[in-house]
Amino acid sequence: MRIDVDEPDARDLFWEGMRDVADAAARHQDQALYQAIVKIGRAALAQGIEVVSSGGLFLQCPICDALPGQRCVNVAGHPLGDRACHPERVELSAKAFKGEVPIPPPLR
Numbered sequence: 001m002r003i004d005v006d007e008p009d010a011r012d013l014f015w016e017g018m019r020d021v022a023d024a025a026a027r028h029q030d031q032a033l034y035q036a037i038v039k040i041g042r043a044a045l046a047q048g049i050e051v052v053s054s055g056g057l058f059l060q061c062p063i064c065d066a067l068p069g070q071r072c073v074n075v076a077g078h079p080l081g082d083r084a085c086h087p088e089r090v091e092l093s094a095k096a097f098k099g100e101v102p103i104p105p106p107l108r
């Protein structure tokens with residue numbers, strides 16, 4: 001069954017909801033919520049929801065392995081300073097957003 005709902009802002013609402021879940025996961029330190037972000041993200045992308053520029057937050061970090069939705073953590077040789085995400089993650093996100101590289105796992 002397919003239901004059509006008139007919601008012109010669906011894409012923005014979707015990613016806003018994902019950010020809300022990410023905030024809740026960080027607040028409660030809840031690993032299950034990060035797993036839920038991956039599940040929801042994979043399903044949504046498979047259904048054709050468009051990716052928005054998110055500064056890398058919804059991609060797994062290639063430096064510190066932070067999960068989609070999870071903020072980066074300091075690792076040796078890659079200090080974060082006051083940034084939420086490693087620059088390499090932000091760069092990966094920008095490339096994926098422009099279609100220069102495929103969306104990396106686990107969201108793909």
Ligand SMILES: [Zn+2]
Binds near residue numbers: 061063073085
């Ligand atoms: Zn990182």
